Amino acid sequence: MGLELINFVIVSVALLGIGIYGLSVKRNAIRMLFAIEIIINAANLNLVAFGRFIPHSGGQTLALFSISIAAAEVAVGLSLIIVAYRMYQNIDIADFRSLKG
Amino acid sequence: MADAAFLALSVITIGSAIAALELRSLVYGAIGLMGTLGGVAGFFLLLDSPFVALFQIAVYVGSIAVLILFTVMLVKRELIFKKIEDPKRKWAGIGLMLIFMVAIGAVILDSGLKSVTTDEPPVDFREIGDDFLTYYWPALILMALILAGSVTGALVLARREDEISGPRTD
Numbered sequence: 262m263g264l265e266l267i268n269f270v271i272v273s274v275a276l277l278g279i280g281i282y283g284l285s286v287k288r289n290a291i292r293m294l295f296a297i298e299i300i301i302n303a304a305n306l307n308l309v310a311f312g313r314f315i316p317h318s319g320g321q322t323l324a325l326f327s328i329s330i331a332a333a334e335v336a337v338g339l340s341l342i343i344v345a346y347r348m349y350q351n352i353d354i355a356d357f358r359s360l361k362g
Numbered sequence: 363m364a365d366a367a368f369l370a371l372s373v374i375t376i377g378s379a380i381a382a383l384e385l386r387s388l389v390y391g392a393i394g395l396m397g398t399l400g401g402v403a404g405f406f407l408l409l410d411s412p413f414v415a416l417f418q419i420a421v422y423v424g425s426i427a428v429l430i431l432f433t434v435m436l437v438k439r440e441l442i443f444k445k446i447e448d449p450k451r452k453w454a455g456i457g458l459m460l461i462f463m464v465a466i467g468a469v470i471l472d473s474g475l476k477s478v479t480t481d482e483p484p485v486d487f488r489e490i491g492d493d494f495l496t497y498y499w500p501a502l503i504l505m506a507l508i509l510a511g512s513v514t515g516a517l518v519l520a521r522r523e524d525e526i527s528g529p530r531t532d
Contacts, residue, residue: 264364266478269405270470272372276379276398278463283383286455289446291434295382295395298426302402305418313409314480318489321414322498325490328414328421329505333512335426339433340516347522352437353446 269310276303290342290352294335301331368408375401388434388442396427410484 276299283296305324312320342352349356378397385391399422406415434442494502 264368264408264479265476267470267476268368268372269409270475271467272375272405274463274466274470275372275376277466278459279376279379279383281462282455282459285458286447286452287383288448289388291388291430291437292383292391294430295391298395298422299379299382299398302399302422306402306405309406309409309411309414313411313484314478316480316482316485318485318493321411321485321487321490322493324411324414325417325494326498326501326505328417329509332421332426333509335429336516337512337519339429340520343433343436343520346437350438352441 266310266314269306273303273306273310276300276306288354290345290354293354294338294342297338298331298335301327364408367404371401371404371408375405386443386445388437389431392427392430392434395430396423399423399427411487413487413490 280296280300280303283299284293287293287296305327308320308324308327310320312318312324345357346352348359375398378394378401382391382394382398385394399418403415403418403423406412406418
């Protein structure tokens with residue numbers, strides 16, 4: 262097997278960069294949730310890759326915890342988006358102004 | 363063989379991550395996000411962790427992506443196809459992404475990670491079960507409570523208060 266750790270880490274850096282681009286440019290709330298998902302997946306990929314090359318089972322265990330918590334986060338985030346959409350009839354986060362001082 | 367699979371998977375993952383953020387329609391964006399999550403599951407398979415790969419497919423591709431699709435369907439039709447972004451911020455964001463990738467990539471390439479390979483056998487997934495039930499059992503219980511609490515919270519948040527109970531008349 263010609264697998265090397267550096268390849269996986271570089272893919273993870275690319276995914277993290279794309280996620281940061283999405284979070285900083287997009288104003289659509291659902292798209293920002295996509296960007297957060299991409300960043301979480303980059304982190305999981307790093308965990309499993311380092312856990313494979315050490316090798317130790319802790320990487321996979323932490324990745325499983327991270328996936329479960331991400332599922333909870335998406336459920337709460339989507340319901341927050343639905344509530345905000347019901348209040349403002351829009352999903353542009355620049356319109357969610359009632360919390361702004 | 364493994365290199366070809368790795369190249370194909372990285373093209374699929376990164377390409378569909380860009381597609382998820384850049385396609386005009388949110389529905390196609392959600393499908394692109396599914397591609398990214400499936401590609402990461404493929405990476406997990408390449409890393410000899412089939413249990414995490416199947417968990418990823420079941421949780422992410424199976425439930426989260428479908429949840430996002432249903433949320434997209436609840437939104438008005440015009441909003442699904444409208445692109446909401448500033449053109450000025452777009453170039454700033456692309457610059458930020460490139461600077462970030464070059465900086466972190468240079469740090470990683472310069473570190474000693476380049477020569478790390480392994481010949482050792484992969485971790486057996488039975489060890490993960492051992493970890494969960496011995497050393498990490500408080501975290502496992504806490505995770506179950508957090509999941510239950512967040513699902514309840516999501517249901518309470520998304521409930522409509524103006525709807526009268528009883529059969530719908532419209």
